Amino acid sequence: MNPSINLSLDQVHGLALDALTANGMGADHAEAVAGVITQGQRDECHSHGLYRLLGCVRSLRSGKVDGHAVPVVSQPAPSIVKVDARHGFSLLALQTGLPLLCEQARHLGVAALVIRNCYHFSALWPEVEAIAEQGLVGLAMTPSHAWVAPVGGSKGVFGTNPLAFAWPRPAGQPFVFDFATSAIARGDIELHARQNKPIPLGWAVDAQGAPTTDAQAALAGAMQTFGGHKGSALAAMIELLAGALIGDLTSADSMAFDDGAGAAPLHGELLLAFDPARFLGDDLAPGLQRAENLFAAITGQGARLPSQRRFEARQRSERDGVWIDRALYQDIQALLA
Amino acid sequence: MNPSINLSLDQVHGLALDALTANGMGADHAEAVAGVITQGQRDECHSHGLYRLLGCVRSLRSGKVDGHAVPVVSQPAPSIVKVDARHGFSLLALQTGLPLLCEQARHLGVAALVIRNCYHFSALWPEVEAIAEQGLVGLAMTPSHAWVAPVGGSKGVFGTNPLAFAWPRPAGQPFVFDFATSAIARGDIELHARQNKPIPLGWAVDAQGAPTTDAQAALAGAMQTFGGHKGSALAAMIELLAGALIGDLTSADSMAFDDGAGAAPLHGELLLAFDPARFLGDDLAPGLQRAENLFAAITGQGARLPSQRRFEARQRSERDGVWIDRALYQDIQALLA
Numbered sequence: 001m002n003p004s005i006n007l008s009l010d011q012v013h014g015l016a017l018d019a020l021t022a023n024g025m026g027a028d029h030a031e032a033v034a035g036v037i038t039q040g041q042r043d044e045c046h047s048h049g050l051y052r053l054l055g056c057v058r059s060l061r062s063g064k065v066d067g068h069a070v071p072v073v074s075q076p077a078p079s080i081v082k083v084d085a086r087h088g089f090s091l092l093a094l095q096t097g098l099p100l101l102c103e104q105a106r107h108l109g110v111a112a113l114v115i116r117n118c119y120h121f122s123a124l125w126p127e128v129e130a131i132a133e134q135g136l137v138g139l140a141m142t143p144s145h146a147w148v149a150p151v152g153g154s155k156g157v158f159g160t161n162p163l164a165f166a167w168p169r170p171a172g173q174p175f176v177f178d179f180a181t182s183a184i185a186r187g188d189i190e191l192h193a194r195q196n197k198p199i200p201l202g203w204a205v206d207a208q209g210a211p212t213t214d215a216q217a218a219l220a221g222a223m224q225t226f227g228g229h230k231g232s233a234l235a236a237m238i239e240l241l242a243g244a245l246i247g248d249l250t251s252a253d254s255m256a257f258d259d260g261a262g263a264a265p266l267h268g269e270l271l272l273a274f275d276p277a278r279f280l281g282d283d284l285a286p287g288l289q290r291a292e293n294l295f296a297a298i299t300g301q302g303a304r305l306p307s308q309r310r311f312e313a314r315q316r317s318e319r320d321g322v323w324i325d326r327a328l329y330q331d332i333q334a335l336l337a
Numbered sequence: 338m339n340p341s342i343n344l345s346l347d348q349v350h351g352l353a354l355d356a357l358t359a360n361g362m363g364a365d366h367a368e369a370v371a372g373v374i375t376q377g378q379r380d381e382c383h384s385h386g387l388y389r390l391l392g393c394v395r396s397l398r399s400g401k402v403d404g405h406a407v408p409v410v411s412q413p414a415p416s417i418v419k420v421d422a423r424h425g426f427s428l429l430a431l432q433t434g435l436p437l438l439c440e441q442a443r444h445l446g447v448a449a450l451v452i453r454n455c456y457h458f459s460a461l462w463p464e465v466e467a468i469a470e471q472g473l474v475g476l477a478m479t480p481s482h483a484w485v486a487p488v489g490g491s492k493g494v495f496g497t498n499p500l501a502f503a504w505p506r507p508a509g510q511p512f513v514f515d516f517a518t519s520a521i522a523r524g525d526i527e528l529h530a531r532q533n534k535p536i537p538l539g540w541a542v543d544a545q546g547a548p549t550t551d552a553q554a555a556l557a558g559a560m561q562t563f564g565g566h567k568g569s570a571l572a573a574m575i576e577l578l579a580g581a582l583i584g585d586l587t588s589a590d591s592m593a594f595d596d597g598a599g600a601a602p603l604h605g606e607l608l609l610a611f612d613p614a615r616f617l618g619d620d621l622a623p624g625l626q627r628a629e630n631l632f633a634a635i636t637g638q639g640a641r642l643p644s645q646r647r648f649e650a651r652q653r654s655e656r657d658g659v660w661i662d663r664a665l666y667q668d669i670q671a672l673l674a
Contacts, residue, residue, distance in 0.1 A: 077446030077615040079416050109414030110449050110609070114616065137582060153640035157631065165574050167581075175577070177570035209638075227564025233514035233643050236631065237502050240512070244504075244628040245474060245613055247620045252634060253627070272447070276582055278414040279451065283584045290590070291581040294494065294573065297589060301546075303490035306570045 004323040012322060013038040016053055019335045023057045025067035032091035036122045041322050044313035047187065048123045050324060050332060055121060055264065056089070057335050064263045065089060065119045071096040079104055079111045082246075085118030090269060093118050094127055102134045105273035113271040114246045120144075121264040124164035125178035125307070127271060132166035132174035137274040140164045141238045144265045145258065146251040148182045149222035151232035154209030156222045158235035159251030159265070160186065161242075168276070170288055175295060177306035181235040183226045189218050242270040341660040349659060350375040353390055356672045360394045362404035369428035373459045378659050381650035384524065385460045387661060387669060392458060392601065393426070394672050401600045402426060402456045408433040416441055416448045419583075422455030427606060430455050431464055439471045442610035450608040451583045457481075458601040461501035462515035462644065464608060469503035469511035474611040477501045478575045481602045482595065483588040485519045486559035488569035491546025493559045495572035496588030496602070497523065498579075505613070507625055512632060514643035518572040520563045526555050579607040 007015070016034035021027065033056060041049030059065040069088030073096060075081055081100045085093035093115045104111035124140045131138025144159030164178035184203045192199045193215035201211050204218030212218050225231035243250035248268030249257060257266055280287040298305060344352070353371035358364065370393060378386030396402040406425030410433060412418055418437045422430035430452045441448035461477045468475025481496030501515035521540045529536045530552035538548050541555030549555050562568035580587035585605030586594060594603055617624040635642060 076618055077612075078444070079448070080446035080616060107415070108445060109417035110447050111416070112447050112611075112616075137578070150635045150638075150640040153635065153638045155634075155638045157634045157638075165570070167574075167577050175573070177567075177574070179567045179570060181567075226567050229643065230514075230516045230518075230563050231567070233502070233516060236512070236635070236643075237504075237514070239631050240504050240628055241474070241611070244624050244631065245611060245616050247617050247624050250627055250631055252631070274449075274578070274582060275414075279417060279449075279582050280584050281413055287581050287584050290587055291577055294576050294581065294587055294589070297492075297494045298487045298490065298573070301487075301490045301492045301494075303487040306566065306573075 003326050005326055005329055006321050006323055008321045009038055009042055009317060012041050012050060012324075015332060016050065019053050019057060019332055020060075020067075022336045023060050023067075025060055029067055029069075029089060029092045032095050033089055033122075036091055036126050039126045040123060041324075042314055042317040043310040044317070044322075045123060045310065047185075049322075051328060052121060053332055053335065059119060059121070059263050062261065062263055064261065064266075073097055073100065075100070079108050080114060081111065082114045082116065084116050087117055087266070088119065089264075090115055090118035090120045091122060094269075094271075098130060101271065101273050102131070102136055105136050105275045106278065109278040110272065110274050113273070115269040115271075116246060116248050117266070118268065119264040119266055120269065123178055124162050125166070125176055125310075128164045128166035128178070129174060129176055131271070131273050132168040132176070134273075135168050135276070137168065137276060138164075138166045139272040139274075140269065141242045142269040143239050143243045143249070143251040143254060143267050145255040147186055147223050148225055148235060148251075149205055149209070150236070151225065151229045152209075154205055154207060154222060156255075157252060158182075158225065158232075158239060159254070160223075161235045161238040161251070163234065163238060167291060169292070169295075173307070173311045175291070175305060175307075179226075181225050181231050181238065183224045183231075186223060189215055189223065193219055242268060246270055340663050342663055342666055343658050343660055345658045346375055346379055346654060349378050349387060349661075352669060353387065356390050356394060356669055357397075357404075359673050360397050360404075362397055366404055366406075366426060366429045369432050370426055370459075373428055373463050376463045377460060378661075379651055379654040380647040381654070381659075382460060382647065384522075386659075388665060389458060390669055390672065396456060396458070396600045399598065399600055401598065401603075410434055410437065412437070416445050417451060418448065419451045419453065421453050424454055424603070425456065426601075427452055427455035427457045428459060431606075431608075435467060438608065438610050439468070439473060442473050442612045443615065446615040447609065447611050450610070452606040452608075453583060453585050454603070455605065456601040456603055457606065460515055461499050462503070462513055462647075465501045465503035465515070466511060466513055468608070468610050469505040469513070471610075472505050472613070474505065474613060475501075475503045476609040476611075477606065478579045479606040480576050480580050480586070480588040480591060480604050482592040484523055484560050484592075485562055485572060485588075486542055486546070487573070488562065488566045489546075491542055491544060491559060493592075494589060495519075495562065495569075495576060496591070497560075498572045498575040498588070500571065500575060504628060506629070506632075510644070510648045512628070512642060512644075516563075518562050518568050518575065520561045520568075523560060526552055526560065530556055579605060583607055
């Protein structure tokens with residue numbers, strides 16, 4: 001038997017929708033979550049594809065996440081759009097706030113979208129790509145759980161704290177990046193621990209704060225940020241902007257709230273949108289051309305733009321569908337029972 | 338003879354002011370530049386202290402920088418404050434735009450300050466600290482000259498592209514960082530080349546794009562960003578936000594414009610200000626307290642906050658004055674003749 005099965009993107013979407021609604025999620029939420037799960041699978045970000053359904057359903061069944069929460073929009077200041085997710089997943093809250101964010105960015109030049117009280121499990125690139133699709137520049141960040149030590153420390157304070165950015169291009173895919181400010185995903189360390197394999201230096205410190213190649217010692221210690229003191233500074237900035245500034249939980253607060261349940265982190269998210277048309281006025285076309293010159297200077301020397309691999313996968317998946325591990329497919333089928 | 342001489346901060350400021358005005362700089366510009374040079378010397382950022390006077394005067398004498406340019410403020414959209422520096426140094430333009438930036442941030446929640454057509458030589462931390470002094474959160478970035486290769490490349494595309502951030506604290510100094518997205522300053526590689534010393538791996542690639550420890554080969558090749566593909570992505574973001582978005586030169590454009598003259602880079606700068614009072618409303622105090630908890634979790638485990646060394650130097654300098662190399666002092670005296 002072939003260990004993988006082929007699904008069209010419509011089938012991926014339908015499968016995700018069925019699994020979520022069968023587990024009591026409201027139609028609006030299920031549509032929003034199935035959308036990003038399909039995007040993740042399509043771009044071959046496997047950990048953010050159908051695999052995530054297992055975690056979503058676990059979170060729903062635990063009763064922590066409200067699958068029917070109705071997001072509430074407010075506007076505490078002209079350039080701040082705030083959406084209270086009311087303990088639902090972040091994605092419907094994002095969809096609810098996005099049109100007003102874009103409208104305010106077009107009106108004011110820059111605007112912020114604050115999502116509060118949300119459970120967050122998804123990558124940020126679909127969110128900044130959605131902003132770029134509107135011809136705007138997007139920036140997004142969020143804390144997670146406090147697994148990552150500050151530089152020079154030994155105890156987790158920061159989350160894996162992703163930062164994502166998208167720049168709209170007149171033709172083709174936007175310029176997009178989305179990276180964790182931790183050196184590596186926690187799952188990679190867990191995988192090495194299970195396989196009794198050493199981890200590279202730079203991923204983690206042990207409980208005494210000493211750099212370690214022992215995956216078990218790493219899990220008992222703390223992860224490191226990427227890029228030394230610079231990555232550590234960025235991780236702190238994300239705690240401040242997407243935690244303290246928006247009145248939501250930092251990664252340490254969120255981990256304390258979870259109290260070992262292992263649910264998706266409850267916290268907030270900050271997105272910014274900039275309108276190039278307002279910044280550049282009559283110089284919009286030459287400004288966008290300047291960006292194209294930058295991209296050409298990168299690709300012209302054989303270097304790659306971020307997200308290129310993802311965009312290539314997207315093209316393949318739209319043409320040929322995606323291949324799913326049969327065991328995963330069966331696990332998802334079991335969620336429908 | 339003691340190789341160093343002691344100066345009070347007032348004396349540093351007066352010396353800088355005299356050197357600049359003696360070389361034809363207008364009083365407003367000289368005051369703004371002398372201010373940040375004094376701050377740099379005070380905080381023992383020696384390359385941004387009195388030493389910078391030599392470069393400033395060289396730029397003035399070359400005729401490239403207009404020492405009398407009157408910055409012009411406009412507001413193309415409610416949340417965008419734009420200052421055209423008209424080929425003067427950036428600092429008077431910044432001072433001119435800062436009050437309106439803060440006013441708009443307080444009014445709207447978030448606002449942007451765009452500085453265009455400026456010559457830039459100063460660190461960004463005094464700028465974001467000035468925003469934090471107003472109780473606002475500041476973020477600043479600027480391109481420079483295209484010395485830094487994208488990850489996987491061999492040719493300079495990015496500048497050293499600093500990113501600076503400041504968070505206001507109810508008591509004491511703000512939380513501040515200011516780092517280059519290059520792995521190291523270009524001057525450090527030049528220094529190693531002069532001393533025929535090898536450089537660490539990770540600083541630079543040779544002309545073929547291979548990692549090198551040979552400082553000469555590095556200068557013929559290109560510098561690297563910090564943090565691999567993540568640092569490279571950040572450097573690109575800064576070119577886009579503080580170059581293309583604001584209708585000003587990228588690092589490659591700026592280097593082409595300089596055409597080997599070695600003046601300070603001509604380009605633009607983007608600053609953002611966020612008002613915690615507008616984001617947090619009635620929850621301002623608990624939001625700021627959440628940030629304090631974060632800082633306590635960092636320092637409580639023996640790790641340091643960024644800029645701590647600078648703040649310690651500041652305290653020393655305000656008490657004891659600063660020590661200046663006698664040769665530098667004489668070089669500056671020579672500028673007064």
